[in-house]
């Protein structure tokens with residue numbers, strides 16, 4: 743997920759390089775290409791991981807690196823062409839004090855009756871934003887990077903972001919929550935941009 747940079751709540755975009763994580767592991771992490779809608783790979787339903795092993799941990803770390811670089815505050819595996827049930831989130835907005843959350847097989851344990859409206863954007867729908875209605879608080883169970891079961895209760899931007907990323911695991915984009923008129927407008931715009939850039943590179 744990505745907040746609207748024109749919105750007061752948005753994090754300051756920052757460039758990567760010389761961060762604690764990259765200096766610690768200069769060769770291990772990799773930036774992954776982010777798939778842009780419309781694309782059938784964004785519509786796949788993901789498979790749960792059997793266990794969080796080194797391979798899944800590597801995916802989580804690469805996804806985080808890709809997300810920070812973009813920059814965004816959440817990323818789901820289908821956005822980088824992987825059909826495992828993995829998401830990463832960091833809504834801390836402070837590169838000095840990062841608070842990454844790595845989740846495998848996230849499952850909704852509870853959602854509040856109270857709903858909230860928040861503006862959402864997505865790294866797979868660049869520069870497109872819309873207001874989406876979702877439960878204001880959620881509780882989510884998942885496996886962390888050590889294969890330990892965890893449960894978090896989230897509200898505010900974290901609740902929005904986790905729900906947005908969990909949607910990706912079912913092939914659902916934030917535009918699937920808005921009117922078909924607005925959704926088609928956004929998707930047509932993105933398809934046109936894609937076509938133009940393909941023509942340019944051909």
Ligand code: NI
Nearest residue numbers: 743864865866
């Ligand atoms: Ni997204």
